[in-house]
Amino acid sequence: MNASLSIKDLPWLFKITMGVIMKFTFSVAISLYGGSAFIEYYELSHYSHMVQGFVMLMFAVFGMLCIGIIYQAVQLWKGKTLAEIITEVRATFGAIFK
Numbered sequence: 001m002n003a004s005l006s007i008k009d010l011p012w013l014f015k016i017t018m019g020v021i022m023k024f025t026f027s028v029a030i031s032l033y034g035g036s037a038f039i040e041y042y043e044l045s046h047y048s049h050m051v052q053g054f055v056m057l058m059f060a061v062f063g064m065l066c067i068g069i070i071y072q073a074v075q076l077w078k079g080k081t082l083a084e085i086i087t088e089v090r091a092t093f094g095a096i097f098k
Helices: 018-041 049-076 082-096
Strands: none
Touching: 018 049, 049 082
16 A cells, blocks of 8 residues: 555656757757847846746747757658648747737
8 A cells, every 4th residue: 555656667657768868958948048148138137036037948948849849840841841830830839928
């Protein structure tokens, strides 16, 4: 009744592939470099650490959103014209920011 669970009991819980590692790496890079560049450019360094962290979080979220859309567009590219891809990407952005 008090049996503890271990990671070995749940092999389906964590599936870390090279793709997941690369997405995480890109997210961290976009968050750190993009967020710090934004903070420096707009001179937001006088705000608190929480505000600066929020800026970096927004860069991570929307950076990963853009990377995901670009990735999907490249995957959809197979067998389609450039105009069809642009239409699908535009429809995706429209659905997200509706």
